[in-house]
Amino acid sequence: MIKNENEVKHGLFDIGDLNLAFKDYFVGNSYHNSLVKDSDVSVTVSNVSFEPGARNNWHIHHDGYQILLVTGGEGWYQEAGEPARRLHPGDVVVTHDGVKHWHGATKDSWFSHLAITAGTPEWLEPVSDADYQNLD
Incomplete structure (x- = not known):
């Protein structure tokens, strides 16, 4: 069963367009x-939403940070070397400069968060399907 689609698609902020720039x-x-x-503000703020099973690659923010404010659905956040953390609306994640991490939806739920980001991202390898499928 797919959960939280309506909550994410019709949340506080518009879902936006398919994220082709970062596909x-x-x-x-x-x-x-x-x-x-x-350009006069040192951070960006974006509403990012994920279909069930969608996630971003491992990545690092250099000379900055990322703050995630979970607004809908259920998702995952993981830092390298640490267990994955299940996220729900109202959760807050702070990723410090230089920390390798990823985030995305659970297998059966839509997921959305506000991303407050400073610095330059370095995109790395995808989260392996095997590692992702083992999350519960």
Whole structure:
């Protein structure tokens, strides 16, 4: 059963368009709505939504950080060397400069979060299907 589709598609912020600009760094479909992208502000704020099973690759933020504010559905967040953490609406994740991590939806739920990001991302390898399928 697929969960939380309506909650994510019709949440507080518009789901945005299919995330084609970053498709090479995601497994599955994601959606992106840029809420703050101003050259005079040192952070971007985006609503990012994931279809069930979708996730981004491992990545690192250099000279910055990322804060995730979970707004809908159920998802995962994992830092390298640590167990994955299941996320629900209201959860907050702070990823510090230089920390390798990934985030995305659970297998059976849509997922959305606000991403407050500073610095430059370095995109790395995908989360393996085997590792992802072992999450519960």
